[in-house]
Amino acid sequence: MVFVTKFRHRVFTGAHLERKQIMRDVCADFETELAEFNGDANHVHLLVTFPPKVALSRLVNSLKGVSSRRMRTEFPELARHYYRANKLWSGSYFAGSVGGAPISVLRQYIEQQNRPV
Numbered sequence: 001m002v003f004v005t006k007f008r009h010r011v012f013t014g015a016h017l018e019r020k021q022i023m024r025d026v027c028a029d030f031e032t033e034l035a036e037f038n039g040d041a042n043h044v045h046l047l048v049t050f051p052p053k054v055a056l057s058r059l060v061n062s063l064k065g066v067s068s069r070r071m072r073t074e075f076p077e078l079a080r081h082y083y084r085a086n087k088l089w090s091g092s093y094f095a096g097s098v099g100g101a102p103i104s105v106l107r108q109y110i111e112q113q114n115r116p117v
Contacts, residue, residue: 010041013116026066030059036110045110064089
């Protein structure tokens with residue numbers, strides 16, 4: 001699955017995107033694997049492999065909830081980007097099944113995102 005969430009404005013720096021361990025920890029809790037993570041100033045891409053027993057909506061909600069809490073603890077300046085309420089992420093996301101594409105191609109696409117400095 002490729003998971004993408006996007007903001008209308010610049011939010012992330014390279015330091016924020018270096019904290020992929022947060023996403024990796026959530027994936028481990030769900031017995032899934034974060035195969036790749038990267039992003040740009042206004043969006044992130046996650047390549048996650050997971051078994052059919054995992055409910056996608058629960059995984060995404062947990063990824064967003066846990067990362068929001070941990071990121072605002074580590075990076076208090078992110079608070080100015082909260083979209084209404086006291087949360088970092090909006091409720092929307094895109095998730096696509098990529099069963100036909102080789103993992104190497106997907107990893108290359110995610111690695112080539114223009115990560116901010």
